[in-house]
Amino acid sequence: MQPFKTQFTLSRDYLAECFDQSQPHGKGAKPNYLFPVLLLAAGSATLMFTEQPKVPGYLLVALGILELLHIRFRRAWWLARQMMSKSANSEVTLTVDEGGITTESDYTKATLSWSDIERVIETELGLILVSKTGGQQYLSKSLFTDELVREIVARGQ
Numbered sequence: 001m002q003p004f005k006t007q008f009t010l011s012r013d014y015l016a017e018c019f020d021q022s023q024p025h026g027k028g029a030k031p032n033y034l035f036p037v038l039l040l041a042a043g044s045a046t047l048m049f050t051e052q053p054k055v056p057g058y059l060l061v062a063l064g065i066l067e068l069l070h071i072r073f074r075r076a077w078w079l080a081r082q083m084m085s086k087s088a089n090s091e092v093t094l095t096v097d098e099g100g101i102t103t104e105s106d107y108t109k110a111t112l113s114w115s116d117i118e119r120v121i122e123t124e125l126g127l128i129l130v131s132k133t134g135g136q137q138y139l140s141k142s143l144f145t146d147e148l149v150r151e152i153v154a155r156g157q
Contacts, residue, residue: 001151003097006143010090010105015082018138019075021123026136031071039064094143096152101129101139112137120156127152 008014043060046052070077082088087107095102100113112129121128126140127149141149 001096001098003095004144004148005093005095007091007093008140008143010082010087010092012079012083012088014140015079015088016075017125017140019078021126022128022136022138023075025121025123025128031074033068033071036064036067036071039067094139096144096148101137101152103137110137114155117156120153122149122153129156 039060043057043062043064046057046060047054050057087105090105090107092103092105095104098114100111100116102109102111104110112131116131116133117129118132119130121130125142126138129137129139131137144152
């Protein structure tokens, strides 16, 4: 494999692409509405059917509403947290060689060796590298040539 090196910026657009393409393949792909519904039901039942102080019931209802808001706005909340980090809008150097894939910025340096990659998920706009430890790293296809994309996918088989 020919060594390949490029640079990109961790911009809001790149991070939005990262979230959108990774979301269907992540651990929380389908939101769990059961938990907030149970909180709302328990809070409502506590308020209506017990003579207890009203604070626990209101607290459970508030937590249920907060959890529903968390589900509804998880993309915006994730993007806001990423944009507040010190890595936001920084230049990242990406190197692909015989050793694996290395990403390096002013704040971090991470190497994912080929032997540590369990599989590669090809999405419409990028590649999700799944490590044997369960971690995922997203890389946009726009960073690579078509030939290199095919080679990375083949190594992940």
